Amino acid sequence: MAVCIAVLTKDNSPLYIASDPAEDGLKMHFLVHTSIDVIEEKLNSATAANDPRDLYLGQLYPNEDYRIYGYVTNTKIKIVVIESITNPLKDGDARQVFSKVHSGYISLVCNPFYSPGDTITSQPFLNTVTSLMRGKAIA
Amino acid sequence: SRGINADYGYSPDSLFDGLHHQMIKYFEETHGRENVIQCMEKMGYRVGFSLIEKATKEEARVKEDVDIVKYICKDLWNMVFRKQADNLKTNHTGTFVIQDNRFRFLTRVSQSDQYKQRGELYVAFTCGVVKGALSNFGLPCSVAAEIEMLPTVKVTLTLQQPAN
Numbered sequence: 632m633a634v635c636i637a638v639l640t641k642d643n644s645p646l647y648i649a650s651d652p653a654e655d656g657l658k659m660h661f662l663v664h665t666s667i668d669v670i671e672e673k674l675n676s677a678t679a680a681n682d683p684r685d686l687y688l689g690q691l692y693p694n695e696d697y698r699i700y701g702y703v704t705n706t707k708i709k710i711v712v713i714e715s716i717t718n719p720l721k722d723g724d725a726r727q728v729f730s731k732v733h734s735g736y737i738s739l740v741c742n743p744f745y746s747p748g749d750t751i752t753s754q755p756f757l758n759t760v761t762s763l764m765r766g767k768a769i770a
Numbered sequence: 771s772r773g774i775n776a777d778y779g780y781s782p783d784s785l786f787d788g789l790h791h792q793m794i795k796y797f798e799e800t801h802g803r804e805n806v807i808q809c810m811e812k813m814g815y816r817v818g819f820s821l822i823e824k825a826t827k828e829e830a831r832v833k834e835d836v837d838i839v840k841y842i843c844k845d846l847w848n849m850v851f852r853k854q855a856d857n858l859k860t861n862h863t864g865t866f867v868i869q870d871n872r873f874r875f876l877t878r879v880s881q882s883d884q885y886k887q888r889g890e891l892y893v894a895f896t897c898g899v900v901k902g903a904l905s906n907f908g909l910p911c912s913v914a915a916e917i918e919m920l921p922t923v924k925v926t927l928t929l930q931q932p933a934n
Binding site: 685703706707 | 816819820822823824826827829830831832833906907908
């Protein structure tokens with residue numbers, strides 16, 4: 632189960648951050664913030680040898696209590712998913728979580744009432760993320 | 771099944787062609803001829819932006835500026851016009867020229883100079899689409915259209931940052 636899901640613009644401003652109420656919200660924000668540097672490093676330092684072109688960046692850096700995963704779209708939107716070691720996502724689920732958040736974001740951009748760059752307040756998007764964090768199947 | 775529209779001889783293409791033409795007429799009547807291009811471009815921008823958001827989800831990461839412009843010429847052009855652009859030129863310092871030899875919105879216009887100026891109005895929406903698409907890729911640019919001989923259209927993009 633994800634304890635935090637965050638969506639950031641290419642300039643690293645947060646469009647949306649949600650964390651499980653059982654977790655320390657400030658700590659989650661901090662972890663997301665720290666992961667930005669790691670993401671940028673991964674994007675810039677890909678050599679010819681290890682340049683997978685995958686949008687999914689995998690685990691970003693080690694931490695005692697959490698696993699932090701990153702994903703960057705072709706449109707430079709960064710998505711960060713944090714899982715708790717004590718309550719991990721199912722195998723391979725990190726990619727699925729990112730795929731669903733990404734799809735939710737695409738739907739949002741295609742919504743004519745949404746202006747790209749605005750903070751996300753759209754109910755369908757919020758529902759998608761809430762379901763993902765609770766580990767329930769998306770309707 | 772081709773759907774009910776095909777049975778009547780209409781396709782989504784001719785529906786959009788009609789709408790596109792009416793959009794130009796509408797802006798001309800309400801905002802004046804001198805503002806048509808700006809209005810059409812603005813609309814195209816948001817469309818291009820959304821198209822790219824949707825289309826690039828399953829694509830591998832597109833990295834270099836040149837690859838992004840090539841994506842526009844092949845994949846985006848295919849999505850919008852069902853054909854690829856016919857030619858791409860660059861000066862390797864951030865300016866690219868995309869050429870379409872049978873620009874969809876001008877294929878039914880006779881090849882006479884008197885229509886060239888009016889023809890510019892028919893490229894404005896497409897310029898906006900290109901601008902919005904590139905912007906969403908992280909490459910803001912200015913876009914200008916040139917019609918030397920109908921129905922060939924050249925779209926010049928100038929990237930606002932130094933090329934990679």
